[in-house]
Amino acid sequence: MERITRTGAAGGAGFLGGLLLEKGLESLAGVEFVDGVMAVAGSAISAAHVNRDLIEAASRNIRHKFDKEPEKITKEEWKEYKEEYPKSAEYLEKALGI
């Protein structure tokens, strides 16, 4: 009886140990690997998205600065923005065809 209990306990511990090892390796080989590949792919994708992100960020700043939607700002406000942030303004003008 004692031998059966000991065998059962050892088997259970072995099963748990194996399960933990399997999950650990799975996360290393699976998730980490996918992350690595994604980081490389992400670089390529981000290059394509960066222009849109810049325009969105600049628009958000205009919205916060003047408390209104970018398309509703006046000529004077746009001039003010352009004086303070010339590169962004120039980029926005080109991108939006202003």
Add this chain to the structure above:
Amino acid sequence: MSFIPVFLAKLSLAISLKLGIDQLSKKGYMPRSTYISRALAALEEDDLDGAIHNYRLALKNKEPDDKTEMTREIISCALDNRIKKLEDKISALEEEKKAPFFSKKFWKRKLMGFEQDKIKRIDQEIAGHKKGIEVLENLRQQLNEPV
């Protein structure tokens, strides 16, 4: 049995790839657009430290270009907007605190100690906002420091 060596080889490749990419990323060797994207994402989440850190990585090992300059301006504008909001709050609080010499409010405060708690609270709020402006100015300095 041949499964184990193949698995171990894949595992070490995955780990080396991950570590290599992390190192390249930390040292600023990833494409510039990666850091610009990260900086803008951080800014969107209100993480100014993260935005400045990634902007500086975008300049590491590379010459500045139109996009990095625009990113700098975008971060700078975000800082300016926050500073302006805090300055407006300070002005509003100072206005709330103000009591003209010939007003009842002034003399009630002076002689009878009226609204002392309120004034104390306003002063604390003003001090907090001034501290916030100081932090933002430090961030601006970091943004403009040469890489």
